[in-house]
Amino acid sequence: MKPFVWDVDTRICFGSGQLDRIGTEAALLGRRALLVYGGGSIKRSGVYDRVCKSLAAAGVTHCELPGVTPNPRCADADRGAALCREQGAELVIAVGGGSSIDCAKAAAAAACCGVPSWELVAGRAPVTAALPLLAVPTLAATGSEMNTIAVISNPDTKEKIGMRAPALRPRTAIVDPTLPATAPPLQVASGAADIFAHALENYLGPEPAALQDALAEGLLRTVVRFGPIAAADPGCTEAQSELMWASCHAINGLLSLGKGHPWTAHTLEHQLSAFHDVTHGAGLAVLLPAWLTRTLDARTAPKLAQLGRRVFDLPPADSEDAGARAAIAAMRRFFAALGLPDTLRGLGIASDETLPAMARQAASLLRPGGWTPLTADEILQIFRACF
Numbered sequence: 414m415k416p417f418v419w420d421v422d423t424r425i426c427f428g429s430g431q432l433d434r435i436g437t438e439a440a441l442l443g444r445r446a447l448l449v450y451g452g453g454s455i456k457r458s459g460v461y462d463r464v465c466k467s468l469a470a471a472g473v474t475h476c477e478l479p480g481v482t483p484n485p486r487c488a489d490a491d492r493g494a495a496l497c498r499e500q501g502a503e504l505v506i507a508v509g510g511g512s513s514i515d516c517a518k519a520a521a522a523a524a525c526c527g528v529p530s531w532e533l534v535a536g537r538a539p540v541t542a543a544l545p546l547l548a549v550p551t552l553a554a555t556g557s558e559m560n561t562i563a564v565i566s567n568p569d570t571k572e573k574i575g576m577r578a579p580a581l582r583p584r585t586a587i588v589d590p591t592l593p594a595t596a597p598p599l600q601v602a603s604g605a606a607d608i609f610a611h612a613l614e615n616y617l618g619p620e621p622a623a624l625q626d627a628l629a630e631g632l633l634r635t636v637v638r639f640g641p642i643a644a645a646d647p648g649c650t651e652a653q654s655e656l657m658w659a660s661c662h663a664i665n666g667l668l669s670l671g672k673g674h675p676w677t678a679h680t681l682e683h684q685l686s687a688f689h690d691v692t693h694g695a696g697l698a699v700l701l702p703a704w705l706t707r708t709l710d711a712r713t714a715p716k717l718a719q720l721g722r723r724v725f726d727l728p729p730a731d732s733e734d735a736g737a738r739a740a741i742a743a744m745r746r747f748f749a750a751l752g753l754p755d756t757l758r759g760l761g762i763a764s765d766e767t768l769p770a771m772a773r774q775a776a777s778l779l780r781p782g783g784w785t786p787l788t789a790d791e792i793l794q795i796f797r798a799c800f
């Protein structure tokens with residue numbers, strides 16, 4: 414295990430009906446809020462009315478940033494930052510998927526740092542502060558509700574980048590497993606694939622870490638068991654409870670403690686989203702098996718074989734290589750059980766002409782660490798294998 418410091422101060426209000434605490438929880442952070450949400454699902458579901466009522470009852474006034482898109486854009490975060498300054502917001506509330514939460518984070522930081530959000534995302538200016546954040550996820554997916562990350566896109570440059578800073582970690586998260594009931598099954602399935610990918614990317618790697626492995630394996634088993642149930646019936650509160658709790662822990666820093674975590678599959682997927690506006694979790698489900706197959710060797714096989722035995726309950730194989738290949742096949746079956754596509758074409762990418770540019774951009778963003786560094790050519794081969 415590598416040395417670490419772990420500092421998590423998100424207050425979690427978990428369980429059915431917790432949404433109605435939002436007013437009292439918000440009042441602990443400020444009296445004037447910016448409310449950030451997406452394209453209208455919270456209005457159709459009645460969540461918006463409950464939020465407004467609870468805020469008003471607690472004496473919290475608010476202004477609004479509606480219309481945040483999936484793969485949220487820096488321009489929306491800048492609109493949010495301007496609103497915070499003009500309206501004197503003391504906190505930022507996000508109610509929605511990871512896109513709304515990430516946009517709220519970038520707005521909260523840009524409002525305090527006094528620079529356009531893309532300067533922060535691109536790392537040209539530091540995130541020195543952010544308004545306090547309250548996150549209410551309506552999907553089990555990104556874990557943004559409990560982490561220090563905001564993933565923002567710039568359509569002008571076709572870039573999608575994750576920024577990290579302690580100030581971006583929400584002070585409070587209301588995690589109510591009844592909220593994803595209205596989500597489309599494909600979004601629920603993509604969210605489950607995303608949680609799986611977060612735990613898996615933390616799990617893979619050369620560092621020996623028995624407890625970390627066991628934590629990740631427990632989380633992966635939970636997602637494998639409950640993901641298909643929730644995708645078939647988004648209103649199953651039991652399954653959504655398990656997924657939402659898994660979502661919080663898959664990427665809040667816990668599983669990566671003492672390990673390196675270069676986030677290779679994520680860096681590859683972000684190019685699909687940047688160039689083709691692909692749904693993040695669905696993109697990961699296409700790329701993960703191809704990436705693991707391409708990088709399979711004597712160093713990676715034992716860990717993948719262990720994944721097969723401990724997460725997918727596969728019997729011991731004749732060799733580590735056979736065990737690893739069986740684990741990758743089981744992973745493909747899991748993504749199929751979620752109802753997700755297994756090719757780039759299935760994601761709606763009709764032509765392969767952008768693959769070289771996506772591969773070059775992924776190579777330039779890949780961080781060191783993990784098992785297998787990848788060149789742009791090797792990434793291109795992975796993309797082509799998925800096409």
Ligand code: NZQ
Pocket residue numbers: 450451452453454455458481482483484485509510511512513515551552554555556557560562563564592593594595596597600603604607664679686693694
């Ligand atoms: O926009 P609305 O109308 O709200 O509809 C959304 C959107 O169309 C809909 N939706 C969400 N909850 C719903 C619902 N519809 C009905 N009922 C509900 N309860 O789902 C669609 C997708 O929403 P989005 O927020 O994009 O989904 P998700 O939570 O999967 O977030 C994906 C984004 O987060 C980033 C991804 O790259 C992507 O941009 N990530 C953020 C991370 C982080 N901050 O730590 C890490 C992840 O690896 C990921 O990169």
Ligand code: ZN
Pocket residue numbers: 555607608610611679693
């Ligand atoms: Zn992810």
